[in-house]
Amino acid sequence: MSVWNYVVTAHKPTNVTHSCVGNFTAPNQLNLIIAKCTRIEIHLLTPHGLQPMLDVPIYGRIATLELFRPHNEAQDFLFIATQRYKFCVLQWDAESSDLITRAMGDVSDRIGRPTDNGQIGIIDPDCRLIGLHLYDGLFKVIPFDNKGQLKEAFNIRLEELQVLDIKFLYGCSKPTIGVLYQDNKDARHVKTYEVSLKDKDFVEGPWSQSNLDNGAGLLIPVPLPLGGVIIIGEETIVYCSATAFKAIPIRPSIIRAYGRVDADGSRYLLSDHTGLLHLLVIIHEKERVTGLKIENLGETSVASTISYLDNAVVYVGSSYGDSQLIKLNLQPDAKGSYVEVLDRYVNLGPITDFCIVDLERQGQGQVVTCSGAYKDGSLRVVRNGIGINEQAAVELEGIKGLWSLKSSTDDPHDTFLVVSFITETRFLAMNMEDELEETEIEGFDAQTQTLYCQNAINDQLVQVTSNAVRLVSSTSRELLDQWNAPAGFSVNVATANASQVLLATGGGNLVYIEIRESKLVEVKHIQLEYEISCLDINPIGENSTHSSLAAVGMWTDISVRIFSLPGLELFKKENLGGEIIPRSVLLCAFEGVPYLLCALGDGHLFSFQLNISNGALGDRKKVSLGTQPISLRTFSSKDTTHVFAASDRPTVIYSSNKKLLYSNVNLKEVSHMCPFNTAAFPDSLAIAKEGELSIGTIDDIQKLHIRTIPLGEHARRICHQEKTRTFAICTLRAASTEDMETHFVRLLDDQSFDIISTYALDAYEYGCCVLSCSFAEDSNAYYCVGTAYVLPEENEPSKGRILIFAVEDGKLQLLAEKETKGAVYRLNSFNGKLLAAINQKIQLYKWVAREDGSHELQSECGHHGHILALYVQTRGDFIVVGDLMKSISLLVYKHEEGAIEELARDYNANWMTAVEILDDDVYLGAENNFNLFTVRKNSDAATDEERGRLEVVGEFHLGEFINCFRHGSLVMRLPDSDTGAIIPTVIFGTVNGVIGIVASLPHDQYLFLEKLQVNLVKVIKGVGGLSHEQWRSFNNEKKTVDARNFLDGDLIESFLDLSRVKMEEVSKTMGVPVEELCKRVEELTRLH
């Protein structure tokens, strides 16, 4: 039973909805604050760019975000209001680097109807009151008292029922608002009102302006000395105040975002729906406005918010494309654009459709999304883990070790690659033609296996073999000094850094050698009771050439020990337990925190936090990375150190928010790795895999890797066909005029993502869905495309087509078409037939061979009774339909009668946005108010009435608008992982660019996690004091009920971010040890 579900975000929202700039974290620091629907990010402006300071979830969908500065305060406060009528005022606490709540409250009302044009929250520039427009016909006022505290709120009746925008005007003795509204006859006007706090009512304002541009939608208040407002229309821009009225015509466009450039309000940046950035200038003579001027600056992503930062640097937040950091240049570039893009921030939203594919055939799913809108439309390939992009490869069998060497200490690039084999060592170097060829290093021993190689101080190189340590000049390549292993002993393991060598010979002998100018000096020699299995002296202190600690892994007692250097005194011995010996140890520092990593022969990895001064180990954690021995090695990418764990499931270990993260690498099995940074292959890695040595670059180190394939047009539906290794997508391209869109079906190669074939749909014909399927008695793979003719004079599409394509020679070949009496909203493969959802009807088609060998679609049967059958999923003979407004219904196909009948329905009035079948009995739905719910079939109920009802078993407020569900997973699922059976997962994609997972848990695990969630709610307080329980409660127009049978995975996984003290607090109330909790939560994090 898939009743107990766990919902977690794999990719956080990236749709930037709001942004603002101010002195939030300190009076002298300039901050950019970004809202991404349910998260806020605080950035600090530095000369090097934006530096992230905080990224926190908000228990609500952010409706308004404003910075303001109360009287007598040196820095700004942040006001946030959520769509479910909660608000909070936040202040930065510099000591804890966290947010503290100054005020919070509920602003919901019994009276009034929620506004549809978007909630408005504004703050008087003189900080006398906060104004909110949440319900049609009401303006809510929260006054400030003299000390800047909020007083009790009250409502004022607003005559205007269709409000488009409200702003506070500057420089008014009484707080004054300007209201842009539409009247019953669809004309638009602006009125002003003074707010009388004493009478709790409006007083007529200083001016009004009637009959504006029909597309007027945005008010910009102008600060003093000018005052007044700018009214942005679709064809005109108007400056309006009590004394002046100036208008200029503009090219027809819809402007949704603005950003003020100067504090005096004489220049504004405006962004329109095509992503053009304009500069609006108010021309004035002292305080008298004489005109307006608008200038085109260039193109950016379609902006939803614009924040002018400083020095001509502007943040452009986008909902439909990547957000950007841009610089406005004084002089235009060759294309006449003043815009220079400094940085881009990936945004997957809106995800209208996606498919899950395994392009590299490694058993790991990748999500390919249709993302972005209009010109910013793109496909995004989202993959869990880090990609290595292979640049070069040679066949080499039996590699036992890999090291790169520089020709001198100062050289930024590596020159040599030392490849060790069981009986020899080979040296490769880049030649003048940038090719890797075999060379010699005279002082090195090429006749034996190399155990370790290292660039040492003073332009020296060091090589450790089984019988000697050799010190060689890197310039002359001559042997400078040599240390020989004592007779009868050979070196088993060795490690080195720029000034130290540590090696172990048989019998537990540990020898410490220091590298001096042309000299190797044996400093210390001790004997341990057991054989040594691995060693490390990677410097992690301030001195990058010298380590004060050594880590040693031991046979027999299965321990890891920390010794001091140079004294080789034992600081700490940590028993690992179990019977598997440590195979690799590594000292390293992530984000300034020193760690000891210790990998075992069975693919497990221990991590400890390390105290450099006394070698103490803390925060022991164990994770499973693979099944084979692991070898650990550090490397750098983008000036940050990471660790590469080579094994049968190679992994990159990195740190984010002071938490260690493990990310898969898209390679099958790696035995050795070393960084290899050369001029020809900058920032590359040399990797030894089965029978091959390859050189490749590595992606950005992050958990999810996203590759963008820009299309320049809006992709809406996608489908993959395994047989032909292609994608089919439905796209649209907007033409210059609003209603002239052209729609295409395009075929893409699934490796190169090149468009290899295109089928243009008819005029007014929209592509609605695409499916790859084969039919009964015809095993060829086909693409089926459902379309609709959307004629301007028609209310509802009354005609559509089903097109059947085959891919022949890389071309889309139209084989058959069938006209339908409406839009084909969805196509499903069903019992070797084709099931189509056409307006109110579900229709089943057979694929019938004609006499001439061609095929055609023949209608078999149908089912009526829906308002619009928008979303359909099938399983066996069952059909689950998500209706426009009639929730979920379950239909069954009866083979004998050849008919489709309704079995059961959910009688709630849910307006669906997506459905999925979790198992035979339980179906998952997403609805219009950002909720998730599950319903269950009652096939063994006693009465017909009960059997005919789908019982609601789970309810949850996700806070995201889901467009699409698909069964699948983003991670490689190991059947032998600790969770036992594989947990079934469904992936969803949302308008905000979230990729999330719904995992159906076993009941006992659900109960355990539910208890954990209850305890976590007590420990983890919502930002601004917002309640988690209220946030996750199912909420629609009719009801609000507590969440049930769904768990908030984002909250549960934040357990791992807690401090040890808080973890223990949770552990105590749960009665479960911290380690056990960590392990169980970490298992969950591996679902995504």
Added chain:
Amino acid sequence: MWTWKALKQREDGLLRPSAFRRGVVSSRASSLQLSNAKEFISLHRGAINSLEIDSTEGEGRYLLSAASDGTVAVFDTHRPTSSSTSSCASIAQHHPLFHLPRAHKFAISRALWYPVDTGLFITASFDHYVKLWDTNSTQVVLDYKLPAKVYGIAMSSIATSHSLIATATADVQVRLCDLASGAFAHTLSGHRDGVMSLEWSSSTEFVLITGGCDGAIRFWDIRRPGTFLLLDQSLSQLGTRPPLLPTPTPSNNESTSLPASSKSSSSTPILPAQKRRSHKKIQLKPPTQSSHPGMASSQNRATAHYGAVNGLRATADGFYLLSSGSDSRLRLWDIESGRNTLVNYEAMSIQTSKPIQLAVTPDSSLVFVPCLASLKAYDLWSGTTINTYRGHYESVNCCFFNAQYQELYTGSNDRQILVWSPSIPAATQIVYLYILGIP
């Protein structure tokens, strides 16, 4: 075109889901026509006086009908009882789930679902009784004997602290029946003639609105004695809110309610400033206790209609009240100020002898008014006729708008219940302006 585009824009995040929903609902509601796919098989042998769907969380599935022959019936509006739905031409027939032949001795004037669940319903009859029924056993669990014919009953759907049935009878007093005790809780005195219609406030659970044969509409706070607001058709405002405060002059204390100051003001040309000022204090608050408040208001002979007030309906947002009268007028009142908003609803003729049931769409854009044998839909704000629904052969008594699927049910003296459904699945072209901004 609209639904199609709207669906696409909702998917892209351009159109807020709430605006999408409102757009679909309002376009469907304005395209109603006699359904050719659904019918209720009425077994009533008398005029249908009352229709109501339960308002329980989520579902809203069962239609309760009551008729002049003393019968009550319940229909399932979702699931047809006859199974002839597979071919496209057939009409889904909904037979009553049960039909109680002798629920009352005389005509039933109103039947109501208990607001919390469908386990109970309440009927009111000209036989002077109000009965509470158990839906599953169809037995009377409680009854109240009133002194006169009962014209109407109402329960507050938002009440959490009381479960009172307010009754409108041919008697001048309004009685509140308490379901918790099974006895009468209060009587509200003030009307000078029988009470035809009543409605609970949709914003506060303690406020009851009654309309009498004396033409008066009275507001009662059931926690306090007497009427606190009496609607007067001659007091009016232009627009949807009371006039703005005048621009203040520093010398005068504006917050006092003294009507003496008759300063000139620039707003609202329709009324002289003096008159407007004198009624500024009429609000949803009982007046101060200086004189006996109930007495004071009972002296007031202000009327809302010339003739009986036979229908009342508050809008879902709690701001406005619609009233219909035997003077064949429909008036829209601003509840907070108690003023007539002067919306001129185009010609109608309303039956005079009986209470009628009005219906308003949840977005307060349309009002449905039974006008003899037809039913008219008006734009709430402009008063223009949007549509006239003709299908009944005799006077229509009641109508109920099913907000969930935008269907309208009407009951008439011709003993039929008709279903009016959106003529097109999801939309017509309506003006929409919701594409601005971010969801």
